[in-house]
Amino acid sequence: MTTKLETLPAPDKNNAGAGTPTNHRRPVKRRESRGTLAFSRSARTKALIKHAILILAGGLMIYPLLWMVVSSLRPNDLIFKDPGLWLSTLEMGNYTDGWSALTHPFGHYMLNSAIVVIGSILGNLISCSMAAYAFARLQFSGKKLFFGIMLLTIMLPFHVVIVPQYILFSQIGWVNTFWPLIVPKLLATDAFFVFLMVQFIRGIPKELDEAARIDGAGHPRIFLRVILPLMVPALATTTIFTFIWTWNDFFGALIYLTDPDMFTVPVALRAFVDAQSATSWGSLFAMSIVSLLPVFLVFLFGQRFLIKGIATTGIK
């Protein structure tokens, strides 16, 4: 039963499994029904043309990234001469130079980023799942109003709050600490995730809650023992998105972290760009690659959740 539930994240049956690999079977079926040989031959040519278009477009999209990887392994002068991907020598010097080019070794900034990322993930998981449980399962006065406000805050531009937030946090003495970047997540200000989890909880059969209630469980127990274990896929999606967005976050870090000791990776990279003349693009590229690597790994292993998360919150 549990496994069945996990594959049905949304109440809308059309949403379920959107983006899972099984879905591309439909047109295959259609092709079978066409039957005639002549038709299938023209279908094959069509497919070939499509593959050609996709490979060309995909190659064009990915080329700059591949080229950056290759260039980071080249001597500096080649970066401005060689648009190809062929590596004749392997130059690791860019990585060792880049690693120690700033006040601290680059690992220091990655550690700072990791602290902010872990804090943000924990904050989002706890606070957003609690709010989502209330919105999805509990009846209370003002629910509609609060739910509407929550949806509106998803679309609110952060610029309207950033100046007073800065004033607030600087008065508490939090500038050049990680608190301004983590505390808002502990307070569920990433309403997008609240919404994502509400969607998910609505897909969990209410009978499970009711059975637990008959057994004498209160809301905290139902939340911890029934709902949370069943919403692991939504929690995974939240974790992955929070990781990527926080790891990439530049604006917040730019405003709150001015002391090089506290720099996260994006502001460290920015300091690197400013400090370097055009001669050390190789090490700049090398550290850029290093900074993208965690995001790439998360993408590689968490793709399923990312795609499902986008698809199920994006439909109508």
Next chain:
Amino acid sequence: MSAIGELTTLKRRKGPLSAAEKKANGRDNKAAYIFLLPWLVGLVAITIGPMLMSLYLSFTDYNLLQPPEWTGLDNFVRMFSDARLHNSLGVTFTYVFVGVPLQLGVALLIALVLDKGLRGLPFYRSVFYLPSLLGGSVAVAILWKQIFGTTGLVNQALALVGIEGPGWISDPSTALGSIVLLHVWTFGAPMIIFLAGLRQIPVMYYEAAKVDGASTLQQFWRITLPMLSPIIFFNLVLQIIGSFQSFTQAFIVSGGNGGPSDSTMFFTLYLYQKGFGQFDMGYASAMAWFLLVIIGVFTAINFIAAKYWVFYDD
């Protein structure tokens, strides 16, 4: 349902509560507010409080050191005659109204090609999706700065066919274009949403159309586009709201100054310079509220226009 769909149904559902609903109401108040506590504190302390505060500050002169001084509409009058601000609005509008349609167009096109049950779809999807995860990073902005530089990748490639390209990001007439291109490059996320939407269109519509002898193009105009219109609308609203707030790419590519000659001076970049460069917090707050109003107006226009072109099946 998306957040936007929920908002519209919230409005629709209004009406007197049934007796059963009334009875159920208020039953879990205590538990609900405990669960909502972190969110409520955040709403008051991190969102609504600061919003009201910035509204107040927008009518003051404030530099963080002296207490705010009430100046009435001064900041807004200043905005009327601030030529750099007008320029930054133009830059942002160009970015949004060229970048978003281009990005969504490419996303839809690739989604259409991918939808027709091709082999290796998961692979293609990953390739197209990856840039939208990396596109917001400083690292990719650095890469862009090199690619479109005078001796960057683009010009190296052009040199192979004997063309001497301009310094794309050092030339005011092409600098913004290269940042728009970066936005188009991140079409993967809306593409995934389009793909999921295309899957929801019942196959029988196409089969019926084929029986009636409709061409592929006719099927696209009469079935795919109307059925997909709610999702196009969703993407449009979200991308427009998001693009108005773009910051990182312009900041890194221009080295933080919005150059050359203010050609990449986004509204948000100018706001940052005023607020956190010159600590003109009152003026920055006024700009932030102006941005909120602009985004609100365009979102409202979007919703009103949607009545004429978005088709709801139910």
